[in-house]
């Protein structure tokens with residue numbers, strides 16, 4: 277049902293054909309000079325002096341990162357495994373933790389020192405992010421909260437390690453270099469006070485208790501890679517993170533009346549769940565319908581918790597994840613269902629889709645028409661698994677609490693409470709992030725577009741399938757036009773902490789998503805695009821692609837030179853302005869001049885309307901703009917009388933001036 281729906285949807289979109297190989301519409305034997313009319317036609321200043329069709333200036337390919345956009349035979353990446361014991365004091369909202377970290381140096385280099393990321397330090401009153409980023413962080417800190425890590429001890433083999441803290445980073449002096457192939461184990465004790473709702477985490481009082489959401493909550497080793505060495509970039513607030521994959525064992529001690537959800541599999545259910553809850557979870561995994569695990573009317577009942585006194589420790593394990601997050605509350609209602617995932621080898625398995633939310637989250641409840649949060653999780657897991665890559669983990673949890681929307685491996689935080697569309701949109705988006713960047717682990721701190729934009733793009737189709745409609749790109753076009761029409765527009769490919777706050781969402785989410793949508797629908801066509809996008813995803817699953825790897829993988833797998841496209845959309849702040857003028861019309865056809873004055877180039881979609889209300893569509897490849905910004909072409913009219921010529925008749929381009937998109941034929 278789902279795949280049928282998706283196939284039908286793909287076939288119903290506006291432009292299925294591969295437009296850049298489309299037939300040039302210039303007829304032979306036409307009068308006048310056709311084609312590139314005026315080579316000296318004004319070419320707007322672009323991002324640089326190069327022709328937009330020139331090859332990109334990418335880092336040279338090597339045996340780590342191949343020219344095909346695949347990881348090469350010498351590719352390596354670091355691994356970092358964590359064992360964390362932590363205890364939450366729900367009264368003081370303080371978390372105490374001890375962790376043991378095993379760092380695997382898979383690089384061919386000896387490491388003389390180590391950088392550790394201390395993201396909680398963003399929430400200090402004097403952090404660089406607080407002082408430089410203004411409202412986004414300051415708004416909550418203005419109320420007086422002063423957070424950050426208290427580090428008690430940092431040890432290796434029983435000896436204290438020297439370290440220096442610089443804002444959200446710490447440089448650790450190693451007793452001896454970590455040689456290639458060696459592992460280095462260290463232990464670290466730390467604590468911090470839970471902020472009020474700050475970026476990506478926090479606590480919230482609801483009617484039946486307090487909801488705690490813990491994210492970016494443990495010091496972690498920065499990513500050392502072949503491109504930048506140590507990726508020791510400060511956490512300023514917008515750039516999320518770029519982390520090592522690793523295996524986690526996390527033991528979380530909370531008050532007995534709390535329910536906990538986390539990245540990973542719960543390994544001691546008999547200690548922390550009732551027999552009834554364990555049975556219900558087993559049934560839910562096998563069920564397509566949402567089943568209740570903890571009913572609204574039983575929230576707070578002692579019988580919903582195992583017998584005994586004192587706190588309980590919930591134990592979780594997760595393999596090959598890029599970080600770990602968790603949530604805990606005594607106010608959670610809990611329901612779940614199972615999703616079907618088919619692995620690359622053809623075997624099928626079930627994924628538990630569970631939702632934990634307070635009674636205030638009205639749109640999350642399961643209901644008879646098959647909606648509610650857990651059904652959205654199931655939809656998203658199955659849709660993206662079928663389309664892109666099988667969801668690799670056994671569980672996905674959706675938590676309703678203070679955070680409006682944030683993604684972590686196997687767990688997402690979504691704040692929307694009363695709007696069905698809001699709950700669906702945020703849940704689908706955050707679950708989608710489990711492909712980009714939880715699976716395809718790109719550098720979020722430098723290239724936000726490579727996860728937010730890709731995810732927003734796949735969300736177009738997932739949402740359309742859920743609502744049984746066409747992808748809705750109108751908002752993306754509108755927002756892209758806002759930035760294109762601004763004198764203060766910015767490029768996408770700079771770190772998000774250098775984007776104006778007004779443009780962060782527009783550039784990284786909407787403009788990038790619109791770019792990929794148009795690449796799929798207007799340039800390559802769905803089949804050719806999907807094969808390439810899946811190739812990129814499969815090649816870089818559980819690895820760290822750079823932007824150049826993405827460009828190369830797409831071009832290699834699609835068999836296309838797309839330098840002009842990446843420059844148009846991602847690597848410059850060029851704008852799109854196509855126009856059409858009628859030069860002449862006679863019994864043979866209509867001759868039009870096409871203009872391209874914004875610097876960005878795209879294929880041209882022309883529609884001629886005749887006096888009998890029929891139309892004829894003609895597509896010109898982007899290559900018409902290779903040497904000119906003014907292209908003349910003749911469209912055969914087949915004996916009919918043309919009355920109007922229009923470009924971009926479906927309105928899918930963010931054209932900054934649509935006044936010249938339609939021309940009457942006199």
Ligand SMILES: [Zn+2]
Pocket residue numbers: 705706709728731
């Ligand atoms: Zn996102």
